[in-house]
Amino acid sequence: MEEIKLGVSKCLLGEPVRYDGGHKLDRFLKDTLGQYVEYVPVCPEVECGLGIPRESMRLEGAPATPRLMTTRTKRDLTDRMLAWSRQRIKELESENLCGFIFKSNSPSSGMERVKVFDEQGMSRKIGVGLFAGAFMKHFPLLPVEEEGRLHDPALRENFIEQIFVLKRWREMLEQGRKLSRLVEFHSRHKLLIMSHSVKHTNWLGKLVARANEISSEELFNEYEKMLMEALRLRATIKKNTNVAQHLMGYFKKLLTPDEKLELLEIIDRYYKGHLPLIVPLTLLKHYVRKYDQPYLKQQCYLDPHPIELQLRNHA
Numbered sequence: 608m609e610e611i612k613l614g615v616s617k618c619l620l621g622e623p624v625r626y627d628g629g630h631k632l633d634r635f636l637k638d639t640l641g642q643y644v645e646y647v648p649v650c651p652e653v654e655c656g657l658g659i660p661r662e663s664m665r666l667e668g669a670p671a672t673p674r675l676m677t678t679r680t681k682r683d684l685t686d687r688m689l690a691w692s693r694q695r696i697k698e699l700e701s702e703n704l705c706g707f708i709f710k711s712n713s714p715s716s717g718m719e720r721v722k723v724f725d726e727q728g729m730s731r732k733i734g735v736g737l738f739a740g741a742f743m744k745h746f747p748l749l750p751v752e753e754e755g756r757l758h759d760p761a762l763r764e765n766f767i768e769q770i771f772v773l774k775r776w777r778e779m780l781e782q783g784r785k786l787s788r789l790v791e792f793h794s795r796h797k798l799l800i801m802s803h804s805v806k807h808t809n810w811l812g813k814l815v816a817r818a819n820e821i822s823s824e825e826l827f828n829e830y831e832k833m834l835m836e837a838l839r840l841r842a843t844i845k846k847n848t849n850v851a852q853h854l855m856g857y858f859k860k861l862l863t864p865d866e867k868l869e870l871l872e873i874i875d876r877y878y879k880g881h882l883p884l885i886v887p888l889t890l891l892k893h894y895v896r897k898y899d900q901p902y903l904k905q906q907c908y909l910d911p912h913p914i915e916l917q918l919r920n921h922a
Contacts, residue, residue, distance in 0.1 A: 610645040611774045614707035617648035624650040628660045633754045651715040651738040655691035666714045666723045666734045692741040705770045706750035718753045748835045760921035769838045771912045798908035802850045807837030848878045861898045884919040
């Protein structure tokens with residue numbers, strides 16, 4: 608797999624582009640995740656022509672259509688930022704991004720809960736940064752996150768899982784939109800999708816089964832839309848337990864009584880929150896190799912992203 612391309616707020620990589628000349632270096636993004644992705648850094652304020660340092664800004668007015676105002680001189684930079692955003696987003700179309708990581712709380716790049724000030728100077732965390740809002744509207748299927756939310760292990764795993772699946776999907780499309788490739792992709796990702804949504808797993812299965820009834824373009828577009836919709840739903844302990852039990856079913860006639868008891872105990876300990884997901888999955892992967900289960904060998908659920916990221920090590 609070629610490196611995954613991700614858009615990122617430039618200050619998160621340690622670039623001194625903030626209004627005060629500082630940065631917001633995120634070590635996980637730069638040093639850990641950075642080993643597996645190629646970043647496309649973006650700084651809306653600097654790229655639209657504002658200097659370093661510069662006057663701070665904030666969102667003011669109606670939450671749905673706020674204005675981007677400088678805090679001291681009350682200079683309105685809304686039109687300037689929106690015009691630049693439209694142009695930059697067009698440029699980003701050619702980058703083939705698999706996602707974007709935004710700077711939280713930023714009036715240009717905040718993905719959610721950005722402060723919007725009313726006429727009395729009171730604020731509510733109900734806004735979206737101007738560039739981030741335009742980006743998400745233009746690329747509705749792309750995974751997006753903020754660096755602050757990525758400190759949550761579950762949200763981090765969910766985002767990174769999405770970008771790796773999307774990369775595999777794009778690589779499959781590059782080989783040609785053939786039904787056989789779609790069937791193979793769905794087969795490999797079935798348990799992974801199930802860990803997010805059983806409902807979407809069933810919908811996607813029915814969609815593939817109807818492949819001869821609809822056009823190829825409609826089939827692949829609808830599959831991608833439903834796939835990314837499913838992956839936005841978080842995989843929970845309950846959902847993962849269901850998949851682990853489903854996996855165990857493939858060995859019910861092969862495991863010895865002691866092996867079956869041990870696996871049930873470990874799955875139950877994971878379900879109760881005493882063990883991280885990596886523990887039952889490691890044992891299941893052992894049985895996949897031991898009993899040479901061909902269908903499970905190809906399941907992306909067992910290895911959806913590099914193990915070095917340790918995304919399944921949290922309890």
